[in-house]
Amino acid sequence: MRAYLVVFRMRLLMELQYRGAMIGGILCQMFFGLVLTALYRALYAGHPQSVPIEHVVSYVWLQQAFFRMLLATDPDLLDKIRSGNIAYDMCRPVNMYWFYYARIAAQKLMGSLMRGVPMLMVAALLPKGWGLTLPDSPLGLLAAILSLVPGFFCMCALENVTMGFTMRTLDPRGIQSMLNLLMMTFSGNILPLTLFPDSWQRVITLLPYAQLLDAPIRLYTGEYAVTEAFHIIPVQALWAGLLIMLGTGIWKANRKRMIVQGG
Amino acid sequence: MSFIEVDDLKKSFIVRKKREKGKLFREKQTVEALKGVSFEVEKGDLVGYIGPNGAGKSTTVKILSGILTPDGGEASVGGRVPWQDRKEYVKHIGVVFGQRSQLWWDVPIIDSYSLLKDIYKISKSDYESRLKELSEALQLEELMRTPLRLLSLGQRMRAELCGSLLHRPELLFLDEPTIGLDAVSKLALRDFLKWENREYGTTIMLTTHDMEDIAALCSRVMVLGHGKKLFDGKLPDLLEKFDTIRTVSVKYETDDPVLDMPESVKTGRNGDEIVITYSPKEFPTPELLKALQNAGKIREMTLQPENIDHLIASMYKEMDL
Amino acid sequence: MNTVKLYIRSMSMLIKSQLQYPLSFFMQTIAQLIMEGGEMMAVILIVNRFEEVQEWTGGDLFFFFGMMSVSFYLTELFGRGITGDFPSMVRSGRLDTFLVRPRGVLTQVICGGVDPRRITCIAVGVAALVMGSRMSAILWTPLKVLALTESIAMSCLLIMGLFMIEAIFCIHSVKSVELVNALTYGGRSACQYPIDIYPRPLRMLFTVIAPFALTLHVPAAWILGKPLYGLPTWTAFVTPLSGIVVFVLMTFLFHRGIRFYRSTGS
Known part of the structure; x- marks a missing residue:
């Protein structure tokens, strides 16, 4: 257990180093947030929807703020896979799945906190209709934060499944861009899931991708009533469990393959 | 030009x-x-x-x-x-x-x-x-x-x-x-x-x-x-110009040979081996050999090979690089 | 002339080398298709839900999306050396190799990268253009075809110019490269919709600094038979030229950057 905590801490500290890139990243993400807000406001003008515009705008800002949770590729690891140096890691006396899980978790947590918190503060200060609105109710906020935890575990597990797949192909770019696209679309980053056709939403909200950010955000805006958290959190936990099982399975198989092939 | x-x-x-x-x-x-x-x-x-x-x-x-x-x-x-x-x-x-x-x-x-x-x-x-x-x-x-x-x-x-x-x-x-x-x-x-x-x-x-x-x-x-x-x-x-320092390693039959060397020669120990670094200009090789033999019965002796890399390394060292 | 020949030969060689890994190439091409398809799906869903935005119909939205998509991915296809590979060229020392050859550095950078996988993205863009043209019932005339071609070509030069900012940052080893993404990728995301839906500061940004409004939106509005934001018709052929202005300016700054590189050896 200690080894995994050490990896987690090291990675946290490493993320802290990239302050220069962080400021650029925040400004870029803010810009995307502004553009999308302007777009949805224009679309809403004259065509009001069942979901109020304030919710969509908050949705956009929360998605942008936590963008780093969705996509945070680890170039070190990709290089290791491409060069075959991953074989060295495989020989360490720790469980590689959890080793990388800790690494991914630290990266996502630090990356999104460092970028997300300042962004949300600015977004909350924007004029009404443009910025982040307050949560629907204090309980809603609590439920959103609570559901962010299993959502976060779910996301790290998903990323680790991608990593496991990546290791199986010599050139990981193809499979990776495809899995990333699924992530971007069905997590609500390209278009808020609330704006998908209602019939689609019934299916999409059950997919693991929706557990990451969509569910917590909807609890925040009040789209989901607080009591629904009792359904949502078990679904999230279920997915997290399933994905971790799938991930450990793939990593175990990879390890076997690597030993057989001799790296 | x-x-x-x-x-x-x-x-x-x-x-x-x-x-x-x-x-x-x-x-x-x-x-x-x-x-x-x-x-x-x-x-x-x-x-x-x-x-x-x-x-x-x-x-x-x-x-x-x-x-x-x-x-x-x-x-x-x-x-x-x-x-x-x-x-x-x-x-x-x-x-x-x-x-x-x-x-x-x-x-x-x-x-x-x-x-x-x-x-x-x-x-x-x-x-x-x-x-x-x-x-x-x-x-x-x-x-x-x-x-x-x-x-x-x-x-x-x-x-x-x-x-x-x-x-x-x-x-x-x-x-x-x-x-x-x-x-x-x-x-x-x-x-x-x-x-x-x-x-x-x-x-x-x-x-x-x-x-x-x-x-x-x-x-x-x-x-x-x-x-x-x-x-x-x-x-x-x-x-x-830089072939100035040589190293010799000697093993003796006896455990504690007494070496009588001038100050310019450095001696050190490496297990039962004695490592001697000297400059032929200051202490000519024949005299060194004499001094070594006087100290006791020699079992084994190796001279560091004349390697260019070695020379360069010592040259860099001497030039303080 | 010789430069064009060199470019074509470099391209064919790069494509040949990418085809050395056919499976990976195929997978990535499909991935690109799905990626751009996903972007288009978002537009379809938006049109499905909102039907129109201000005076623009769904067909118009597809048309804008198609123009941006074709321009953006044509640039990525032919200008990969600038839009994607440049940082690695600096890091791996390939830039040094370029400097010891008797050709322009920018020429060699552009000759150094091509990304044929983008062809599927362009196909999605063309599909959107056709769809938009049908739905908005555009009556094509030779002049309109000319306007479209000019608009796309100039938008490509503009996009290339914007990506060159990133290259210049990279030469000066500025770390906050992500900021430039706001102009390049942000420009694509924002300007694939009609510019007049945005508030004034954003409109100004995309007219003066990254003039997509001039290279893309003015001619597109004319092709779609809309009043040209109050401008006379000929402007639809003149404003896109701002694309070349940006490109020339950035080329100049790029060469200054190379001079800086040669005196610092980053």
């Missing part, structure tokens, strides 16, 4: 230090890579350029090949200033960087050459005759249709050489050409460079860490350290 003239060349880089704790910005630090280097090279010379890592070898090569502009000093190659009118200048030089490729990784090398023909605007007849000649000299005929990535390191270096000589440069820079090569490849490469130099009078300047390269190829060697030129002359002269 010599072919290459370098006068008081200076270059410094600004390096950003790692941010210290509690400071908002990283501090900048100026590193002087070249602190005024001067030399001349005649046309057709084969010159070696050595020095420990970070001495400024690559910086010199980069300035002379037009990649970098110096901060001060002058240089001219064949009457041209390398960092002015880059496009015109580089037509007359060839550069091989030992650890990076100028050919295309995934295509047969012949395709790379034919693209280089277009880049250098070489006429068709010139290109064909040069390619034929170089591929014979470098034994590349069989490999022309093989992608670069499938070649061995030695083959790859030969392919790179061919690529950098297609436009018949007057001056060839080689930056650590033999790094990582096996013995056979090294010998073949040296033979080729000698041939190229003899046949076309190509001036060759090579940086290396491999003293065998220098011994086999270069009539002249320059030593660079801390951005300054420390030696310029023939290799034997260099060796003689």
Whole structure:
């Protein structure tokens, strides 16, 4: 257990180093947030929807703020896979799945906190209709934060499944861009899931991708009533469990393959 | 006027230090890579350029090949200033960087050459005759249709050489050409460079860490350290100058031999071995032997082999590099 | 002329080398298709839900999306050396190799990268253009075809110019490269919709600094038969030229950057 905590801490500290890139990243993400807000406001003008515009705008800002949770590729690891140096890691006396899980978790947590918190503060200060609105109710906020935890575990597990797949192909770019696209679309980053056709939403909200950010955000805006958290959190936990099982399975198989092939 | 003239060349880089704790910005630090280097090279010379890592070898090569502009000093190659009118200048030089490729990784090398023909605007007849000649000299005929990535390191270096000589440069820079090569490849490469130099009078300047390269190829060697030129002359002269310290290891039958040596000789212990470092100038070898025999019955004795690398290492040490 | 020949030969060689790994190439091409398809799906869903935005119909939205998509991915296809590979060229020392050859550095950078996988993205863009043209019932005339071609070509030059900012940052080893993404990728995301739906500051940004409004939206509005934001018709052929202005300016700055590189050796 200690080894995994050490990896987690090291990675946290490493993320802290990239302050220069962080400021650029925040400004870029803010810009995307502004553009999308302007777009949805224009679309809403004259065509009001069942979901109020304030919710969509908050949705956009929360998605942008936590963008780093969705996509945070680890170039070190990709290089290791491409060069075959991953074989060295495989020989360490720790469980590689959890080793990388800790690494991914630290990266996502630090990356999104460092970028997300300042962004949300600015977004909350924007004029009404443009910025982040307050949560629907204090309980809603609590439920959103609570559901962010299993959502976060779910996301790290998903990323680790991608990593496991990546290791199986010599050139990981193809499979990776495809899995990333699924992530971007069905997590609500390209278009808020609330704006998908209602019939689609019934299916999409059950997919693991929706557990990451969509569910917590909807609890925040009040789209989901607080009591629904009792359904949502078990679904999230279920997915997290399933994905971790799938991930450990793939990593175990990879390890076997690597030993057989001799790296 | 010599072919290459370098006068008081200076270059410094600004390096950003790692941010210290509690400071908002990283501090900048100026590193002087070249602190005024001067030399001349005649046309057709084969010159070696050595020095420990970070001495400024690559910086010199980069300035002379037009990649970098110096901060001060002058240089001219064949009457041209390398960092002015880059496009015109580089037509007359060839550069091989030992650890990076100028050919295309995934295509047969012949395709790379034919693209280089277009880049250098070489006429068709010139290109064909040069390619034929170089591929014979470098034994590349069989490999022309093989992608670069499938070649061995030695083959790859030969392919790179061919690529950098297609436009018949007057001056060839080689930056650590033999790094990582096996013995056979090294010998073949040296033979080729000698041939190229003899046949076309190509001036060759090579940086290396491999003293065998220098011994086999270069009539002249320059030593660079801390951005300054420390030696310029023939290799034997260099060796003689620095062949000052020798090491002998001795084992005795008895456990505690009593050695009676002058102060200039250093003794140390390595297990049951006694390691003696001395300078023949101060304490001639016959006298040392006498002193060793007086101390007891010798079981075994080894003299450190006369290795150029060793010499260079001690030279660097002596020059405090 | 010789440069064009060099470019074509470099392209064919790069494509040849990418085809050395057919499976990976195929996978990535499909991935690109799905990616751009996903972007288009978002537009379809938006049109499905909102039907129109201000005076622009669904067909118009597809048309805008198609123009941006085709321009953006044509640039990525032919200008990969600038839009994607440049940082690695600097890091791996390929830039040094370019400097010891008797050709322009920018020429060699552009000759150094091509991304044929983008062809599927362009196909999606063309599909959107056709769909938009049908739905908005555009009456094509030779002049309109000319306007479309000019607009796309100029938008490509503009996009290339914007990506060159990133290259210049990279030469000066500026770390906050992500900021430039706001102009390039952000410009694509924002300007694939009609410019007049945005508030004034954003409109100004995309007219003066990254003039997509001039290269893309003015001619597109004219092709779609809309009043040209109050401008006379000929402007639809003149404003796109701002694309070349940006490109020339950035080329100049790029060469200054290379001079800086040669004197610092980053």
